[in-house]
Each structure stands twice: as C-alpha cells, then as structure tokens.
Amino acid sequence: MATAHSRSAARLMLSPAVILLLGWMIVPLSMTIYFSFLSYNLLMPGMEEYVGFLNYEYFLTDPAFFAALFNTLMLVGGVLVITIVGGVALGLLLDQPIWGQGIVRILVIAPFFVMPTVSALVWKNMFMNPVNGLFAYLAKAVGLQPFDFLAHAPLLSIILIVAWQWLPFATLILLTALQSLDQEQLEAAEMDGASFGNRFIYIVLPHLSRAITVVVLIQTIFLLSVFAEILVTTNGGPGYASTNITYLVYAQSLLQFDVGGGSAGGIVAVILANIVAVFLMRMIGKNLEA
Amino acid sequence: MARNVSNTRKALVTAVAWTIGILIFFPILWTILTSFKTEAEAIASPPSFLFFDWTVENYVEVNSRSNYPLHFMNSVIISIGSTLLGLLIAIPAAWSMAFVPAKRTKDILMWMLSTKMLPPVGVLIPIYLLFRDFGLLDTRIGLVVVLTLINLPIIVWMLYTYFKEIPGEILEAARMDGAGLWDEVVHVLTPMAIPGIASTLLLNVILSWNEAFWTLNLTAAKAAPLTAFIASYSSPEGLFYAKLSAASTLAIAPILILGWFSQKQLVRGLTFGAVK
Numbered sequence: 406m407a408t409a410h411s412r413s414a415a416r417l418m419l420s421p422a423v424i425l426l427l428g429w430m431i432v433p434l435s436m437t438i439y440f441s442f443l444s445y446n447l448l449m450p451g452m453e454e455y456v457g458f459l460n461y462e463y464f465l466t467d468p469a470f471f472a473a474l475f476n477t478l479m480l481v482g483g484v485l486v487i488t489i490v491g492g493v494a495l496g497l498l499l500d501q502p503i504w505g506q507g508i509v510r511i512l513v514i515a516p517f518f519v520m521p522t523v524s525a526l527v528w529k530n531m532f533m534n535p536v537n538g539l540f541a542y543l544a545k546a547v548g549l550q551p552f553d554f555l556a557h558a559p560l561l562s563i564i565l566i567v568a569w570q571w572l573p574f575a576t577l578i579l580l581t582a583l584q585s586l587d588q589e590q591l592e593a594a595e596m597d598g599a600s601f602g603n604r605f606i607y608i609v610l611p612h613l614s615r616a617i618t619v620v621v622l623i624q625t626i627f628l629l630s631v632f633a634e635i636l637v638t639t640n641g642g643p644g645y646a647s648t649n650i651t652y653l654v655y656a657q658s659l660l661q662f663d664v665g666g667g668s669a670g671g672i673v674a675v676i677l678a679n680i681v682a683v684f685l686m687r688m689i690g691k692n693l694e695a
Numbered sequence: 696m697a698r699n700v701s702n703t704r705k706a707l708v709t710a711v712a713w714t715i716g717i718l719i720f721f722p723i724l725w726t727i728l729t730s731f732k733t734e735a736e737a738i739a740s741p742p743s744f745l746f747f748d749w750t751v752e753n754y755v756e757v758n759s760r761s762n763y764p765l766h767f768m769n770s771v772i773i774s775i776g777s778t779l780l781g782l783l784i785a786i787p788a789a790w791s792m793a794f795v796p797a798k799r800t801k802d803i804l805m806w807m808l809s810t811k812m813l814p815p816v817g818v819l820i821p822i823y824l825l826f827r828d829f830g831l832l833d834t835r836i837g838l839v840v841v842l843t844l845i846n847l848p849i850i851v852w853m854l855y856t857y858f859k860e861i862p863g864e865i866l867e868a869a870r871m872d873g874a875g876l877w878d879e880v881v882h883v884l885t886p887m888a889i890p891g892i893a894s895t896l897l898l899n900v901i902l903s904w905n906e907a908f909w910t911l912n913l914t915a916a917k918a919a920p921l922t923a924f925i926a927s928y929s930s931p932e933g934l935f936y937a938k939l940s941a942a943s944t945l946a947i948a949p950i951l952i953l954g955w956f957s958q959k960q961l962v963r964g965l966t967f968g969a970v971k
C-alpha cells in the first residue's frame with residue numbers, strides 16, 4: 406500500500422546509492438573515453454592533443470594485444486574448465502554421506518578466503534620454485550629434473566594458482582545446487598535400472614545447468630580482471646607470455662605513463678567484459694521475475 | 696525414504712573426500728607450518744613436516760622489522776570502514792526497493808549490477824589521476840571510498856534479497872495494532888532485518904579485505920593494507936620463506952575464520968541471489 410508520501414520517501418532513500426553509482430560509472434568512464442582519443446603521456450604534461458582513433462589503432466595492432474587477448478582467453482577458459490569439472494566432481498563427492506563432512510567442506514572452501522597476493526606468492530615460492538619449492542623436491546625424490554614452472558610455463562602456472570582460488574567457489578555453488586536435487590527422483594531412476602552415468606547425464610546435469618551457467622558467468626567477470634596474481638609472480642613475462650589485457654593496460658598506463666594508449670586498452674577491456682555481462686544480466690534478470 | 700548406505704561405502708567415500716580436502720587445504724597448512732620454522736629449516740631438503748624446532752621468531756621478526764601492525768590496521772580500517780559506509784548508503788536504498796517497489800525498481804537493480812561488471816582497468820587511469828590531483832593516493836580515506844563504490848552493488852543486492860523475504864503482512868498487522876512508523880521500523884522491521892544485514896557485512900568485509908586491484912594500484916607505503924604489503928615480498932625478500940609464511944598466516948587468519956562462518960551467505964551474495 407504505497408502512498409504518494411511513502412513513494413517520495415522511498416525515492417529519497419534510494420537516491421544516494423543511485424547518484425553515487427552513477428557518478429562512479431559516468432565520470433571516470435567518460436574520462437577514459439576522452440583520454441583514449443588523446444596523445445597523452447604523463448611524462449610530457451601539457452602536450453596533449455586530439456589524435457582520433459590512433460590509440461585504438463596502435464593498441465589493436467600491437468602484437469602485445471594479440472598475446473594478451475590470447476592469454477586472457479586461455480586464463481579464463483583454463484580456469485573455467487578446471488573449476489567446473491572439479492567443482493561438479495567435488496560437489497557430487499561432498500553431497501554423499503561422509504564422516505566429518507563439515508570439516509571437509511571447510512578444508513575445501515578455505516582457498517577462496519586467501520588474499521590473491523598471498524596465494525600467488527605461496528605457490529610461487531614454496532611450491533613452484535625450481536630450487537627450494539616442494540614440487541622440485543618431489544621431482545628430485547622420484548628422479549626427475551625439477552621444472553621451473555614460472556619461467557617455462559608461466560601462463561599454465563598462473564592458471565593453476567587462480568584455479569586453486571576459484572575451485573572452492575564453484576564447488577560451494579554446485580554443492581548448494583545439488584542439495585536441492587530431488588532425491589526421490591534419483592532413487593526412482595536407480596530402481597528403474599538407470600546406471601550412474603545415465604543418472605548423471607539425464608538428471609543431475611540438467612538440474613545443475615543453471616548453477617553451472619551462473620558459475621561460468623560470474624567467474625568470467627572476475628577472471629577477465631586477474632591482476633595481483635600476475636603482478637607478484639611473473640610481472641606478465643617472460644616477454645608477454647603471461648600478460649593478460651588487464652595487466653597490459655596497467656603496464657601501458659602506470660609503467661609507461663601512456664595515458665592515451667592505456668585508456669584505449671581500458672575501453673577495449675570494457676567492451677569485452679560487456680559481452681559477457683549481457684548474458685549474465687539476462688540470467689539474473691530472469692530470476693528476479695520468478 | 697532414507698537410502699541404505701553400507702558402512703564400507705561410506706568409509707571409502709569418506710577416505711577419498713578427506714584426502715582431496717587435505718590436498719586442497721595443503722598450501723595453507725604448509726604456509727602455517729613453515730611460519731613456525733627457522734629460515735634454514737624452511738628450505739631444508741628433505742622438508743620436515745612436523746618434526747622441527749618450532750619457533751615464533753618469525754612472527755616477532757615480522758612485527759618488529761616491518762611496519763606490520765600499521766598494514767594490519769590499514770586492512771581493518773579499509774575493509775570495515777568501506778563496509779559500514781556501504782551499508783549506510785545501501786540499507787535505505789535496498790529497503791525502499793524491497794518495501795515500496797516502483798515500476799522501475801527492477802531496472803534500477805539491474806543497472807546497479809551492471810556497474811559491477813565494469814572492469815577496473817576501464818577506470819584505472821581517471822581514478823589514478825583524480826586521486827593524484829586531490830591528494831588521495833596512498834590514503835586510507837581514498838581506498839575506503841573506492842572500495843565502498845565497487846562493493847555497493849553487491850551490498851544493495853544482498854540486502855534487497857534478504858529484505859524481500861520479510862513478509863509485508865507483518866507491517867500491516869503492526870499498523871492495525873496502532874504502531875506508528877517509528878515503532879514499525881524499530882520494533883518490527885529492524886529485528887527481522889538484522890540477520891541479513893549481518894551476513895552482508897560479513898561477506899563484504901571478506902571481499903574488501905582481499906581486494907587486490909585498487910589496493911595495489913592506489914597505495915604505496917602509508918595506507919597499504921596487507922594485500923599490498925604481502926606483494927612487497929615478491930622482491931628478493933620473498934626468499935625468506937619463513938617470514939613470508941608468518942606474514943601470510945597473520946594476513947589470512949582473520950578472514951579464514953570469518954569466511955568459515957559465512958559459507959552460506961557467500962553463495963547467495965556472490966551469485967546475486969541467483970543460487971540460494
């Protein structure tokens with residue numbers, strides 16, 4: 406029973422949040438767009454001039470951009486595959502009756518709460534280091550040559566670190582979704598002689614499809630912006646071997662002080678993220694109506 | 696109908712689950728163990744698992760040699776400050792959208808969410824330059840503002856989904872009993888809203904504590920929270936494994952504990968109510 410009075414009060418309550426977010430979105434974003442059309446280097450203040458789409462041309466034809474785009478896709482794709490497959494498997498496992506389920510769940514979820522710089526440095530130094538790392542020790546113990554992960558497979562190493570951080574998220578959401586699965590339906594299928602594989606493909610997977618979509622979309626949003634893990638492990642190197650778009654834009658703008666070029670890269674990143682966001686928003690919007 | 700599961704099967708599944716759980720947790724366990732070793736033992740080969748001379752020297756050292764307490768306090772102030780500020784702005788907004796929905800409420804909610812999809816590099820340069828010009832670089836207040844804004848959509852959404860679950864009839868019942876607006880808010884709505892607000896607060900403190908894009912780019916020394924302080928170990932200092940481990944353990948311990956309390960809210964908060 407909303408009266409005109411309560412409606413205007415409601416609008417008043419809503420406005421600070423709306424105005425702040427509007428400001429946060431419009432002011433910096435339009436500045437980025439503006440900068441992206443300028444030749445603007447922080448080392449040469451006062452020399453800004455309009456250059457049209459030149460920054461975009463440079464950014465999009467730079468070999469570093471293709472390397473970064475490829476790395477971004479590999480990073481997002483690799484982590485998604487590992488976390489979804491692992492998450493479904495772990496979800497199914499933890500959905501079974503086991504002793505000490507609460508504790509196991511806590512152990513599995515823990516990596517999600519570790520700050521990115523800590524997990525990256527712990528993996529880099531204490532596990533992947535070719536001299537003192539635990540992996541090097543294990544390799545030597547079975548007579549293999551220690552492998553220098555971050556020098557020879559930098560992108561793969563970062564994928565593994567990030568997957569370790571996000572596996573708990575996927576597991577937790579898929580487990581939550583599994584717990585709402587109708588057990589009687591599964592039992593009926595079992596009694597009718599459906600094998601585990603068939604039950605999984607025809608009952609469990611369709612039930613999980615929505616949760617999997619949500620995991621894919623939300624993780625993609627965050628994975629497109631992986632930054633700290635790259636900064637503290639490889640600095641994007643060797644060469645551009647582990648540079649993603651986010652890191653490339655950071656390097657161009659805050660390390661090379663090329664505001665114009667960095668801004669063009671930032672806009673490209675926004676466009677890429679928006680393509681994903683459209684799908685995510687549609688999913689969540691549907692849920693809002695239900 | 697409960698399924699009859701044989702104990703053998705249960706034991707087997709239990710063994711597999713525990714093994715995997717411990718493997719996933721192992722890097723954290725290893726960090727905690729290493730933090731109690733001497734530097735020599737930390738890189739010893741073969742590595743010792745439990746049988747080493749336990750020492751708290753690293754913790755003492757980290758606290759005295761670096762500015763650890765300062766960075767810890769920065770993390771506390773930034774994460775709690777941005778969360779409280781966010782709640783202050785978001786509670787009225789979520790409240791009005793949940794209880795006085797208008798035609799465009801849904802559009803506003805979706806639009807708020809869309810701001811969360813904006814990749815931070817898209818606005819890195821303007822924010823950096825604005826911060827530089829307004830003297831906000833490397834200040835706590837600057838980070839509080841940025842983290843409030845980037846987490847505001849999540850806070851509004853979480854609160855909205857919680858407030859939505861408060862039945863509207865209860866308000867009408869209170870009104871019938873002669874409750875005024877003030878009574879309604881203080882005695883009826885607030886007690887019912889507190890659990891939702893508490894979960895939102897918890898999740899948001901966790902997210903802000905671990906935020907590692909803006910904290911790394913906008914701070915140097917004075918206002919650097921733990922994310923940025925730990926990043927400084929990526930230089931040659933990282934070779935001191937025991938000290939890195941002690942600093943890391945201190946940095947993640949509070950959030951691990953908070954996080955374990957917030958498992959359920961995590962799903963809800965991070966999926967914007969799409970999975971409950």
